[in-house]
Amino acid sequence: MSLKVYNTLHGKKEDFIPIKEGKVGMYVCGPTVYDTSHIGHARSVVVFDTIFRWFRQLGYDVTYVRNFTDVDDKIIKKSNQTGQDCAVITEKYINEFHIEMDVLNVLRPSFEPKATEHIRHIIDFIQMLINKDKAYHVDGGDVYFSIDSFKEYGKLSGRNPDDMRAGARIAVDEKKKSPLDFTLWKPAKPGEPFWESPWGKGRPGWHIECSAMSYEYLGESFDIHGGGKDLIFPHHENEIAQSEAVFGGQFVKYWIHNGFVDINNEKMSKSLGNFTMIKEVLATYSPEVIRMFLLSNHYRSPIDYSEDSMRETSMGLDRIYSFLERLENIGCKADGTQKGELWDDFSFAMNDDFNSAKALGSVFEAVKKGNRLVDDTHDNTDEGLLEILNLFYNDIKAISNILGIFLLDPQFYFKAKKDKGMEDMAIDPSEIEDLIQQRADARKNKNFSRADEIRDLLAAKNIVLEDGQQGTFWRFE
RNA sequence: GGCGGCUUGGCCAAGUGGUAAGGCGACGGCCUGCAAAGCCGUUAUUCUCCGGUUCAAAUCCGGAAGCCGCCUCCA
Numbered sequence: 001m002s003l004k005v006y007n008t009l010h011g012k013k014e015d016f017i018p019i020k021e022g023k024v025g026m027y028v029c030g031p032t033v034y035d036t037s038h039i040g041h042a043r044s045v046v047v048f049d050t051i052f053r054w055f056r057q058l059g060y061d062v063t064y065v066r067n068f069t070d071v072d073d074k075i076i077k078k079s080n081q082t083g084q085d086c087a088v089i090t091e092k093y094i095n096e097f098h099i100e101m102d103v104l105n106v107l108r109p110s111f112e113p114k115a116t117e118h119i120r121h122i123i124d125f126i127q128m129l130i131n132k133d134k135a136y137h138v139d140g141g142d143v144y145f146s147i148d149s150f151k152e153y154g155k156l157s158g159r160n161p162d163d164m165r166a167g168a169r170i171a172v173d174e175k176k177k178s179p180l181d182f183t184l185w186k187p188a189k190p191g192e193p194f195w196e197s198p199w200g201k202g203r204p205g206w207h208i209e210c211s212a213m214s215y216e217y218l219g220e221s222f223d224i225h226g227g228g229k230d231l232i233f234p235h236h237e238n239e240i241a242q243s244e245a246v247f248g249g250q251f252v253k254y255w256i257h258n259g260f261v262d263i264n265n266e267k268m269s270k271s272l273g274n275f276t277m278i279k280e281v282l283a284t285y286s287p288e289v290i291r292m293f294l295l296s297n298h299y300r301s302p303i304d305y306s307e308d309s310m311r312e313t314s315m316g317l318d319r320i321y322s323f324l325e326r327l328e329n330i331g332c333k334a335d336g337t338q339k340g341e342l343w344d345d346f347s348f349a350m351n352d353d354f355n356s357a358k359a360l361g362s363v364f365e366a367v368k369k370g371n372r373l374v375d376d377t378h379d380n381t382d383e384g385l386l387e388i389l390n391l392f393y394n395d396i397k398a399i400s401n402i403l404g405i406f407l408l409d410p411q412f413y414f415k416a417k418k419d420k421g422m423e424d425m426a427i428d429p430s431e432i433e434d435l436i437q438q439r440a441d442a443r444k445n446k447n448f449s450r451a452d453e454i455r456d457l458l459a460a461k462n463i464v465l466e467d468g469q470q471g472t473f474w475r476f477e
Numbered sequence: 478g479g480c481g482g483c484u485u486g487g488c489c490a491a492g493u494g495g496u497a498a499g500g501c502g503a504c505g506g507c508c509u510g511c512a513a514a515g516c517c518g519u520u521a522u523u524c525u526c527c528g529g530u531u532c533a534a535a536u537c538c539g540g541a542a543g544c545c546g547c548c549u550c551c552a
Binding site: 004013031038040041042044045073074157158160164206227228234257259261296297301302308309312315316323326349352357360361363364365372374376446452464466468475 | 491514517546547
């Protein structure tokens with residue numbers, strides 16, 4: 001089955017056919033680095049990281065570009081508030097972003113250009129627009145893009161410029177030819193960062209950097225452009241206008257937009273004060289749980305962050321790791337490139353517009369099937385069965401490389417979880433081992449009331465005991 | 478006001494016109510001293526509602542209701 005991609009430009013799923021055979025050019029809008037990243041940033045980054053991994057799995061030579069917007073009104077505002085230089089602020093948040101994304105097991109893109117390092121290209125791009133009468137320079141130093149010069153304006157977001165002109169929410173600016181015209185270059189006020197340009201000292205507008213940088217790294221036309229849904233208008237609409245006005249041809253073949261993360265069914269917003277930062281989430285949940293949570297819904301649907309949904313994801317992850325551990329204990333090894341039925345189901349889901357939610361469903365189905373097979377033989381597996389189970393094991397390992405989750409050693413995973421639980425609750429492991437030993441003695445002497453008393457004692461600390469053939473194990477619930 | 482989206486069991490959620498994946502929870506069973514974990518079974522004759530197309534609709538078309546997003550910085 002071939003890959004199908006939902007294209008915002010046409011509002012439907014389409015067969016993916018790259019512009020150049022065997023190659024994929026992909027540009028995703030990265031953060032404006034003026035503040036700590038929130039769970040919504042994490043979703044966008046994780047979603048496109050998974051898409052990037054899937055393209056590579058399909059054998060494409062992928063050039064993946066994700067920019068940093070490091071010149072912007074919000075950065076300047078923060079600089080004025082804190083007295084720190086803009087460059088200090090942006091460097092701080094770029095570092096923070098990298099650390100957090102590394103923790104979430106996000107691969108680094110091929111290129112991570114910064115707007116400030118491409119001012120020359122941005123100025124050249126603006127000059128090309130002016131030369132083609134697509135943009136104009138006004139007194140005071142502003143350069144605007146002229147909407148009326150681009151007749152296809154609105155094709156991505158399905159907006160009609162005439163309707164928008166009639167709307168009341170557009171600020172009227174005397175200097176603009178049309179109220180919809182947007183800024184390409186703005187003059188610097190005293191104290192603001194600036195660069196020399198043919199239009200005086202100033203800095204680029206927001207939209208132009210992506211047109212200029214995508215051109216530098218991917219050329220006039222490329223395959224995939226992504227970002228959050230909110231960027232469809234005006235940001236991506238304006239990018240299309242800029243790039244197609246200059247080069248004439250189609251800027252981007254497939255536009256991909258991810259949905260939002262809600263917090264307890266509400267949109268994250270400053271007024272609600274519910275911005276949930278990645279570092280806050282990491283304080284409570286392991287990076288894998290976060291990543292798995294972000295992939296547990298289809299990327300275009302909204303996803304609701306709540307304690308319940310995170311707890312459920314965490315339990316699901318435990319289930320998968322328990323299964324892996326069980327397979328390892330009976331001798332399964334990742335031993336080659338052979339793929340099984342699970343991989344086929346997984347591929348089918350991923351090829352259907354990167355349906356990671358469905359793909360995870362196929363993993364759980366396999367866990368259930370595999371557990372049943374092992375149960376039926378009471379862990380005394382023969383060679384034939386081992387072969388089948390090994391296929392499951394191989395497939396799950398291969399899948400973990402695409403989804404970027406459950407790729408730890410299960411023993412390490414459970415140990416880390418234990419360690420964290422002990423740290424959080426200030427528990428001494430030897431204390432617990434001691435109680436477990438006391439309970440074992442009590443059970444041996446058929447003193448079950450004492451045994452149950454100890455179990456209740458531990459349960460109060462969120463510790464669950466599991467009596468197995470090789471003794472008693474404990475874990476945090 | 479303009480544009481777009483969503484509505485599937487107690488909750489979350491997939492769903493490719495062919496007879497409702499999966500997870501969590503609940504209940505019953507196997508296992509266990511009792512549990513836990515795992516497994517098995519039961520939990521939607523039906524997909525917000527009303528029409529239509531079709532041999533066949535959760536899926537396509539039309540209409541209604543509710544919710545949400547974008548149009549202002551936003552992933």
